[in-house]
Amino acid sequence: MNTKEQILEAYRFRHACKQFDEQRKINADDFDFILETGRLSPSSFGFEPWKFVVVQNNDLRDQLKTVTWGAQRQLPTSSHFVILLARTAPYMAAQSTHIQKMMTDIQQLPPEAVQSKGSMYHNFLQDDFKLLGNDRAMFEWACRQTYIALGNMMTAAAQIGIDSCPIEGFDKEKVEAILREEGIIIGDEFGVSCMVAFGYRVSDPRPKTRQAIKQVVQWVK
Numbered sequence: 001m002n003t004k005e006q007i008l009e010a011y012r013f014r015h016a017c018k019q020f021d022e023q024r025k026i027n028a029d030d031f032d033f034i035l036e037t038g039r040l041s042p043s044s045f046g047f048e049p050w051k052f053v054v055v056q057n058n059d060l061r062d063q064l065k066t067v068t069w070g071a072q073r074q075l076p077t078s079s080h081f082v083i084l085l086a087r088t089a090p091y092m093a094a095q096s097t098h099i100q101k102m103m104t105d106i107q108q109l110p111p112e113a114v115q116s117k118g119s120m121y122h123n124f125l126q127d128d129f130k131l132l133g134n135d136r137a138m139f140e141w142a143c144r145q146t147y148i149a150l151g152n153m154m155t156a157a158a159q160i161g162i163d164s165c166p167i168e169g170f171d172k173e174k175v176e177a178i179l180r181e182e183g184i185i186i187g188d189e190f191g192v193s194c195m196v197a198f199g200y201r202v203s204d205p206r207p208k209t210r211q212a213i214k215q216v217v218q219w220v221k
C-alpha cells in the first residue's frame with residue numbers, strides 16, 4: 001500500500017467506537033504517541049488554550065457516567081478516557097498570565113515582539129472576531145481549537161490500529177462540578193470542551209455513511 005492509501009485506510013478504520021474490549025489496554029508508548037499528536041496540534045496564535053485530562057480512575061469514571069449520556073458504554077470499557085479542557089475568557093485575554101507566559105516563556109519572543117503580537121491578538125479578539133465582552137463566545141473559540149487536537153489524536157490512534165470515540169454527550173456544568181469537586185479543575189481557569197475515549201473495538205462498526213465529495217466541496221475557479 002502506498003502512503004496515501006495507508007492514511008485513507010486509517011480514516012476508514014476510525015469510527016465512533018461505542019464499546020471497547022475491557023481486556024485490552026493501550027500500551028504506554030502508544031498512548032504517549034497519541035497524546036504527543038495532541039500536544040503538537042496547531043492553535044490560533046500558537047496559544048494552546050487546552051489541557052488534556054486522562055481519567056484512569058474508575059470511581060471518577062463512574063461519577064462522570066451519571067452526567068455523560070454520550071459515553072455510557074465508552075466510560076466503563078475504554079482503555080484510556082480523555083477530557084479536553086479549554087481556557088476560559090479571562091485566561092485568554094491578551095494581558096492574562098497564560099497568554100503572556102506563552103509569548104515569553106514558550107514562544108521565547110523578545111519584549112518588543114511580545115508587545116506587538118499581544119496588541120495584534122487583542123485587536124483580533126476585539127475587532128475581527130468580536131469576542132471581547134462575550135465570555136461564552138470566547139470560551140467556545142478556545143474549545144474550537146481543542147477539536148483540532150481531538151481530531152489529530154483520533155486519526156493518529158487509527159493509524160496505529162487504536163479505536164476511539166469523540167464525546168459531546170454530557171452536561172457541561174455537571175461535569176465541571178465533578179471535576180472541581182475532585183480538584184481537577186481549580187478555580188475558573190478551565191471549562192470542559194469535549195471528551196474522547198480510546199481502546200480496542202469489540203465488534204465491527206456499521207458501514208460508513210458520508211455525503212458524496214460533490215455535495216461537500218464547492219470549487220471556485
Ligand SMILES: Cc1cc2nc3c(=O)[nH]c(=O)nc-3n(C[C@H](O)[C@H](O)[C@H](O)COP(=O)(O)O)c2cc1C
Pocket residue numbers: 014015016017018069070071165166167168169170194205208209
Ligand atoms: C464532536 C463530536 C461529538 C460526538 N459525541 C458523541 C457522543 O457523545 N457519543 C457517541 O457515541 N458518539 C459521539 N460522536 C460520534 C458521531 O456520532 C460519529 O462520529 C458520526 O455519527 C459519524 O460516524 P463515524 O465517526 O463512526 O464515522 C461525536 C462526534 C463528534 C465529532
